[in-house]
Amino acid sequence: MAASGLLDGSADSGSPCGSSxxxxxxxxxxxxxxVLSFRVLALLGQGLGLVNAAREILRMVxxxxxxxxxxxxxxxxxGLPYLVHEGFSLSAPGADGFxxxxxxxxxxxxxxxxxxxxxxxxxxxxxxxxxxxxxxxTASGSFWINNIPAVVSASSEKAMFSPKGSRCLAQGYRSVxxxxxxxNEAVIGVLQLGDSAEGFFSAQQIGLLEEIGTCAxxxxxRLSADEAMTEATAELEARFQERxxxxxxxxxxxxxxxxxxxEIERALEATETxxxxxxxxxxxxxxxxxxxxxxxxVSPSVTSVLGYAVDEILNLDPLDLxxxxxxxxxxxxxxxxxxxxxxxxxxxxxxxxxxxxxxxKDGSTRWLEVGATALTEAGRPVGILxxxxxxxxxxxxxxxKADFLTTAAHELRGPLTSILGxxxxxxIKDDLSPEEKxxxxxxINDQAGHLARLVTTLLEISHLESGEEWTLxxxxxxxxxxxRAVIKRFRQQNTSRQVDVTLTDNLPEFFLDERAxxxxxxxxxxxxxxxxxxxxxIGVTCAATGDQCEIAIQDRGxxxxxxxxxxxxxxxxxxxxxxxxxxxxxxxxxxxxxIVEAMGGRVKVESxxxxxxxxxxxxxxRRADAVAGGSASEENTDR
Amino acid sequence: MKKILIVDDSEEIxxxxxxxxxxxxxxxxQAKTGxxxxxxxxxxxxxxxxxxxxxxxxxxxxxxxxxxxxxxxxKDCKVIFLxxxxxxxxxxxxxxAGADDYFVKPFSPLALMKKVDALIGG
Numbered sequence: 220m221a222a223s224g225l226l227d228g229s230a231d232s233g234s235p236c237g238s239s240x241x242x243x244x245x246x247x248x249x250x251x252x253x254v255l256s257f258r259v260l261a262l263l264g265q266g267l268g269l270v271n272a273a274r275e276i277l278r279m280v281x282x283x284x285x286x287x288x289x290x291x292x293x294x295x296x297x298g299l300p301y302l303v304h305e306g307f308s309l310s311a312p313g314a315d316g317f318x319x320x321x322x323x324x325x326x327x328x329x330x331x332x333x334x335x336x337x338x339x340x341x342x343x344x345x346x347x348x349x350x351x352x353x354x355x356x357t358a359s360g361s362f363w364i365n366n367i368p369a370v371v372s373a374s375s376e377k378a379m380f381s382p383k384g385s386r387c388l389a390q391g392y393r394s395v396x397x398x399x400x401x402x403n404e405a406v407i408g409v410l411q412l413g414d415s416a417e418g419f420f421s422a423q424q425i426g427l428l429e430e431i432g433t434c435a436x437x438x439x440x441r442l443s444a445d446e447a448m449t450e451a452t453a454e455l456e457a458r459f460q461e462r463x464x465x466x467x468x469x470x471x472x473x474x475x476x477x478x479x480x481x482e483i484e485r486a487l488e489a490t491e492t493x494x495x496x497x498x499x500x501x502x503x504x505x506x507x508x509x510x511x512x513x514x515x516x517v518s519p520s521v522t523s524v525l526g527y528a529v530d531e532i533l534n535l536d537p538l539d540l541x542x543x544x545x546x547x548x549x550x551x552x553x554x555x556x557x558x559x560x561x562x563x564x565x566x567x568x569x570x571x572x573x574x575x576x577x578x579x580k581d582g583s584t585r586w587l588e589v590g591a592t593a594l595t596e597a598g599r600p601v602g603i604l605x606x607x608x609x610x611x612x613x614x615x616x617x618x619x620k621a622d623f624l625t626t627a628a629h630e631l632r633g634p635l636t637s638i639l640g641x642x643x644x645x646x647i648k649d650d651l652s653p654e655e656k657x658x659x660x661x662x663i664n665d666q667a668g669h670l671a672r673l674v675t676t677l678l679e680i681s682h683l684e685s686g687e688e689w690t691l692x693x694x695x696x697x698x699x700x701x702x703r704a705v706i707k708r709f710r711q712q713n714t715s716r717q718v719d720v721t722l723t724d725n726l727p728e729f730f731l732d733e734r735a736x737x738x739x740x741x742x743x744x745x746x747x748x749x750x751x752x753x754x755x756x757i758g759v760t761c762a763a764t765g766d767q768c769e770i771a772i773q774d775r776g777x778x779x780x781x782x783x784x785x786x787x788x789x790x791x792x793x794x795x796x797x798x799x800x801x802x803x804x805x806x807x808x809x810x811x812x813x814i815v816e817a818m819g820g821r822v823k824v825e826s827x828x829x830x831x832x833x834x835x836x837x838x839x840x841r842r843a844d845a846v847a848g849g850s851a852s853e854e855n856t857d858r
Numbered sequence: 859m860k861k862i863l864i865v866d867d868s869e870e871i872x873x874x875x876x877x878x879x880x881x882x883x884x885x886x887x888q889a890k891t892g893x894x895x896x897x898x899x900x901x902x903x904x905x906x907x908x909x910x911x912x913x914x915x916x917x918x919x920x921x922x923x924x925x926x927x928x929x930x931x932x933k934d935c936k937v938i939f940l941x942x943x944x945x946x947x948x949x950x951x952x953x954x955a956g957a958d959d960y961f962v963k964p965f966s967p968l969a970l971m972k973k974v975d976a977l978i979g980g
Binding site for chain 2: 629632633635636637638639640641643644647648651655658659662666
């Protein structure tokens with residue numbers, strides 16, 4: 220092992236290396252060295268960094284010794300690189316910072332002989348492997364030599380300081396000193412001095428340098444620790460900053476996320492508000508029932524449709540709100556809706572509709588069109604969402620229309636029976652007297668006329684249905700004359716009927732639509748006759764007040780209930796639908812109202828059930844013929 | 859001599875049916891309401907009654923027929939309804955009341971003539 224070779228020196232000891240160049244000890248040299256030690260220690264208080272302090276030490280040492288080159292190497296992990304150096308040639312060790320290999324125990328690793336650094340004396344000084352028995356080592360572990368070629372004779376030293384082994388020699392330094400830098404007894408580095416002159420160092424000088432080295436060790440160790448601390452602090456600070464930045468970023472992300480969530484929540488809230496507004500203000504009743512067939516929600520519109528307050532209806536059984544015959548279709552609908560959702564063969568949006576009858580709080584019935592959809596939670600049906608629309612009016616009109624068609628067919632059958640019957644009779648019977656033949660023909664003719672009038676009425680209905688207005692055809696007429704003419708005809712057709720006419724004297728001549736007025740009067744008179752007993756009288760009055768003329772027709776018939784009056788002007792409505800023997804199409808009053816309003820008047824109906832009915836309508840007195848031209852459009856915009 | 863009772867609130871229809879069915883060997887009588895028809899039928903015991911269904915008054919054609927068919931004096935009278943009502947349920951109700959046949963207005967006098975001839979003989 221190379222280490223044993225290194226330490227197995229047989230060279231003479233006690234004397235400094237080299238016979239020449241020994242400096243005599245003097246007290247004069249000690250004082251500056253002492254001052255130097257203090258100056259080195261004083262570097263600690265100057266706020267210098269490690270490198271600058273090392274440079275300062277190097278400068279002091281160089282001034283003190285006057286050597287050509289100096290450097291400080293500090294232990295760093297497994298190496299021993301120069302911290303600072305001065306005076307070495309560019310190719311000198313340190314310029315390339317070659318490392319000295321140390322073992323894990325801090326010993327020079329001498330096993331790798333090919334590496335020049337291994338054999339360097341620096342390692343020996345550094346690792347404390349200095350052998351005091353060798354004359355080049357001092358008791359304090361320093362190495363110094365004043366004439367390198369002189370000592371290479373020793374085999375071990377030869378190996379150690381061969382041109383290959385020593386860079387110092389290779390650089391032409393004859394005198395070399397390696398002083399350990401100590402701190403708390405541990406060697407932390409090496410102060411390296413070199414000079415090309417032989418016998419440059421003295422034992423005393425080396426001793427003083429060792430003292431300075433101790434001070435320098437303390438200073439450098441301290442500054443190194445400070446630096447490490449500063450570095451650590453800086454790193455800590457940097458990591459702190461980094462972490463802070465990360466945290467800030469995370470926080471910003473959270474803030475963003477929160478803002479985003481708030482945005483979503485706001486949007487959801489807006490949507491919910493929108494839907495709620497829609498639901499709460501819909502005319503349709505929107506409600507939910509759970510699987511136990513109990514209400515879980517009912518929209519406020521239920522009050523206007525069924526009369527119940529929301530709180531009231533929530534406590535009711537849905538089935539109690541409908542007549543028995545509506546329950547089965549309702550339950551079927553609910554079951555199908557839930558089953559449909561259960562088997563999931565179709566989309567959940569599929570909804571069922573059913574027309575059911577429901578009870579209003581006041582006991583009356585309402586027709587409701589109910590559309591149901593399954594309410595799901597996580598794909599499972601938990602109830603039914605339904606929308607109920609009040610279709611009572613539609614149903615009424617549908618029923619009235621159906622009744623109307625029946626009535627119309629019945630009305631048409633009457634004249635057709637006569638026309639077909641009498642004409643066939645004329646063709647097949649040869650035993651008819653001339654008088655009978657004439658009677659047949661008269662009846663055919665009369666009934667054909669009746670049929671024609673029915674057809675005209677049906678056409679009027681058709682016009683009414685399509686929203687067309689009555690077109691006015693104004694001419695200057697005396698209103699009392701028109702009334703008298705209508706009543707005269709009415710009396711001829713209703714011979715048993717007593718008609719009392721009261722017309723005031725002041726009735727003026729004005730522009731009116733004679734055909735329209737005749738139509739209105741005939742219809743009201745016919746109604747009066749139909750809905751009052753055969754012999755009871757009908758009263759007709761007409762009076763002019765200001766710019767309008769008021770005409771009233773009063774009967775003493777069956778009268779009407781409040782509900783009947785309310786529905787009087789409904790299309791197809793017939794006051795007494797139970798008695799199908801009552802003739803008429805059920806459009807009389809609807810047509811009357813349309814025509815009167817087209818003429819610029821108003822219709823008013825007063826009636827008491829069982830007492831009779833009075834129909835009053837007004838006509839504007841148009842004195843100027845100018846209105847004749849533009850009246851129609853004027854009246855249209857008036858309404 | 860066969861006796862035929864014609865019941866209808868419309869004079870025109872009564873006249874039409876009368877002219878259609880009258881023959882030298884038949885006697886035709888008329889009634890305007892259900893009550894009148896029942897009263898007249900009990901008294902006159904006609905062979906055939908031509909009965910309108912919808913008539914004003916408390917007794918309609920169906921009611922009158924039920925009364926006549928439930929009465930031993932008149933249960934053998936043939937009743938033919940002559941009505942504007944054509945719906946199946948009305949006819950069913952008519953047959954339940956005891957009608958032997960029916961004619962729906964407008965009707966053919968020739969067809970009615972043949973029907974009546976077949977029912978009560980020439």
